[in-house]
Amino acid sequence: xxxxxxxxxxxxxxxxxxxxxxxxxxxxxxxxxxxxxxxxxxxxxxxxxxxxxxxxxxxxxxxxxxxxxxxxxxxxxxxxxxxxxxxxxxxxxxxxxxxxxxxxxxxxxxxxxxxxxxxxxxxxxxxxxxxxxxxxxxxxxxxxxxxxxxxxxxxxxxxxxxxxxxxxxxxxxxxxxxxxxxxxxxxxxxxxxxxxxxxxxxxxxxxxxxxxxxxxxxxxxxxxxxxxxxxxxxxxxxxxxxxxxxxxxxxxxxxxxxxxxxxxxxxxxxxxxxxxxxxxxxxxxxxxxxxxxxxxxxxxxxxxxxxxxxxxxxxxxxxxxxxxxxxxxxxxxxxxxxxxxxxxxxxxxxxxxxxxxxxxxxxxxxxxxxxxxxxxxxxxxxxxxxxxxxxxxxx
Ligand SMILES: Nc1ncnc2c1ncn2[C@@H]1O[C@H](COP(=O)(O)OP(=O)(O)O)[C@@H](O)[C@H]1O
Ligand SMILES: [Mg+2]
Numbered sequence: 601x602x603x604x605x606x607x608x609x610x611x612x613x614x615x616x617x618x619x620x621x622x623x624x625x626x627x628x629x630x631x632x633x634x635x636x637x638x639x640x641x642x643x644x645x646x647x648x649x650x651x652x653x654x655x656x657x658x659x660x661x662x663x664x665x666x667x668x669x670x671x672x673x674x675x676x677x678x679x680x681x682x683x684x685x686x687x688x689x690x691x692x693x694x695x696x697x698x699x700x701x702x703x704x705x706x707x708x709x710x711x712x713x714x715x716x717x718x719x720x721x722x723x724x725x726x727x728x729x730x731x732x733x734x735x736x737x738x739x740x741x742x743x744x745x746x747x748x749x750x751x752x753x754x755x756x757x758x759x760x761x762x763x764x765x766x767x768x769x770x771x772x773x774x775x776x777x778x779x780x781x782x783x784x785x786x787x788x789x790x791x792x793x794x795x796x797x798x799x800x801x802x803x804x805x806x807x808x809x810x811x812x813x814x815x816x817x818x819x820x821x822x823x824x825x826x827x828x829x830x831x832x833x834x835x836x837x838x839x840x841x842x843x844x845x846x847x848x849x850x851x852x853x854x855x856x857x858x859x860x861x862x863x864x865x866x867x868x869x870x871x872x873x874x875x876x877x878x879x880x881x882x883x884x885x886x887x888x889x890x891x892x893x894x895x896x897x898x899x900x901x902x903x904x905x906x907x908x909x910x911x912x913x914x915x916x917x918x919x920x921x922x923x924x925x926x927x928x929x930x931x932x933x934x935x936x937x938x939x940x941x942x943x944x945x946x947x948x949x950x951x952x953x954x955x956x957x958x959x960x961x962x963x964x965x966x967x968x969x970x971x972x973x974x975x976x977x978x979x980x981x982x983x984x985x986x987x988x989x990x991x992x993x994x995x
Pocket of ligand 1: 613614640641642643660661662663664665666667668669
């Protein structure tokens with residue numbers, strides 16, 4: 601189900617944007633519009649959907665329009681043109697009053713530096729969003745305690761922010777957003793200011809919370825590793841427009857242009873590439889009914905030294921080596937069952953390369969990639985891993 605739909609959204613900053621908008625509509629580039637009119641195109645015609653329960657990551661370099669996009673979505677700023685639908689309702693045409701309501705109830709915001717009130721205790725900080733909703737004190741407290749527990753700060757409610765580390769303060773911000781139980785979480789570089797270790801902890805925490813709460817999340821980051829870790833899908837922005845949209849796997853395997861390539865060149869591919877992306881198709885397989893001569897011939901034609909054997913439903917049975925096939929031919933045997941080695945490794949197509957590499961070290965056979973029903977999908981030999989990495993310029 602589509603939770604948020606953004607349609608051709610444009611934001612041009614400045615009081616007198618008409619001229620700039622005209623130029624923009626004619627397709628004149630952002631820099632020229634700025635030079636001629638002094639107006640900045642923050643978001644220049646962006647369309648995408650966010651599905652219920654997914655985490656959509658918006659990635660892009662500084663100044664690419666990510667924050668502007670987020671602030672447009674929760675209507676903190678007015679779009680110059682375009683439409684935003686939330687649960688099917690066009691929120692660009694909403695009255696101020698319904699808008700306020702929508703923002704307070706449906707959206708939870710978490711920023712890089714959120715406004716924690718130093719003179720309020722942790723729990724009072726978390727209660728803030730509920731307070732402006734007019735929720736009664738008792739219920740406020742209860743909901744806030746639940747939210748604090750969710751982010752692992754149950755015991756810290758009575759402390760003041762100054763007693764908390766940066767990571768913990770960011771948890772308070774997350775708890776505050778979660779306390780109002782919003783459908784949608786908007787997170788703008790929420791973890792970007794944290795130390796790497798704490799940052800990873802927070803990412804894990806968010807994944808954990810998300811697996812239980814199933815919110816719809818738009819998460820902004822300029823960090824590709826973070827995007828890959830958190831995003832079900834990623835959209836990549838450059839100069840106010842979307843340059844690529846897809847899963848991390850799609851973006852990494854098929855970067856749409858140089859900008860995207862630049863972005864991904866520093867990623868540790870071994871963490872994100874999966875078995876599926878590097879496996880070879882198992883074109884040559886042996887069948888249980890095959891005799892040793894057929895097997896040997898298939899092996900020789902394919903220029904390999906062993907062959908996976910499957911049953912007639914393509915379910916993996918084991919592997920046969922050329923040598924063994926040759927030796928039973930000499931003995932006059934017709935059945936390959938006695939030489940099928942069952943001592944093979946099978947993995948799922950989702951296995952990351954990181955986990956796969958150590959497996960490859962201590963196995964003499966290729967690894968079989970199989971689905972849940974043990975059907976053979978592909979094979980991985982040591983060479984294909986290296987080839988898979990080399991293709992993407994990674995050592
Ligand atoms: N309030 C504003 N007034 C004028 N220009 C702005 C304003 N906010 C953002 N911009 C400009 O819009 C562009 C996109 O900014 P922003 O959305 O903050 O990018 P990001 O979050 O990706 O770093 C930038 O060129 C920025 O200078
Ligand atoms: Mg920003």
